[in-house]
Amino acid sequence: MDAHIERILWSEDQISSRVSELASEMAADFATAEPPPVFVAVATGAFLFVADLARRIPLEIAVDFVRADSYGSGTDSSGVPALSLDLKLNIQGRHVILVEDIVDTGSTLSCLIAHLQAKGASSVSVCAFLDKPVRRKVHFQLVGEGKFYRGFEQDEYHPAVILAEYMYSIWMLMIFQLSMPQIKAPIGVGEIRTDAKSMGISLQGNK
Numbered sequence: 001m002d003a004h005i006e007r008i009l010w011s012e013d014q015i016s017s018r019v020s021e022l023a024s025e026m027a028a029d030f031a032t033a034e035p036p037p038v039f040v041a042v043a044t045g046a047f048l049f050v051a052d053l054a055r056r057i058p059l060e061i062a063v064d065f066v067r068a069d070s071y072g073s074g075t076d077s078s079g080v081p082a083l084s085l086d087l088k089l090n091i092q093g094r095h096v097i098l099v100e101d102i103v104d105t106g107s108t109l110s111c112l113i114a115h116l117q118a119k120g121a122s123s124v125s126v127c128a129f130l131d132k133p134v135r136r137k138v139h140f141q142l143v144g145e146g147k148f149y150r151g152f153e154q155d156e157y158h159p160a161v162i163l164a165e166y167m168y169s170i171w172m173l174m175i176f177q178l179s180m181p182q183i184k185a186p187i188g189v190g191e192i193r194t195d196a197k198s199m200g201i202s203l204q205g206n207k
């Protein structure tokens, strides 16, 4: 295994058989579509995935590419993507299958689906290699009879992320407690006193 790969989620055989299943499912769904559907792959990430699908699907499909860039850094996009590569094919009245490698916040898909609909696609489906529904921020709507074909789903957070978020919550709670002035609030026969130094709460009788 390469040094930069932390862990393997799915083996080559698992991926290969899942791609074949997706191709078979789409072939059955579009068996009678005339003309056959167009694969619109989202550059750059989806180029290998669309090639694998195209080799396995027994239909005379056409392939084209689009690209939408959202200007951000690291793994979080800035939000609203802008189209930076457009189709060459005319998709007016055609069934389109938008092929993505990863669906994360959903903003890229949302932007591209609207674009394909505006170009006159009769339906827009999505075929994503990997879906991360826990990261979704933008809800995307398929067009016409469009379906969502999903290769794999990654729902869980990485343990390191869960630990980091837990430690952050504890740290924020400690800062909150330390910055609070001492509170003296009577409740019936007793009172609650917060001791900022020990961050404890004690019940004491009224004096």
Ligand SMILES: O=P(O)(O)OC[C@H]1O[C@H](OP(=O)(O)OP(=O)(O)O)[C@H](O)[C@@H]1O
Pocket (backbone or CB within 6 Å): 042, 043, 044, 045, 046, 068, 069, 070, 077, 100, 101, 102, 103, 104, 105, 106, 107, 108, 109
């Ligand atoms: O659901 P979203 O939050 O919009 O993110 C998903 C998009 O982000 C990635 O592309 P990226 O912008 O990294 O470009 P690339 O494929 O050229 O690497 C990925 O390939 C998707 O297209």
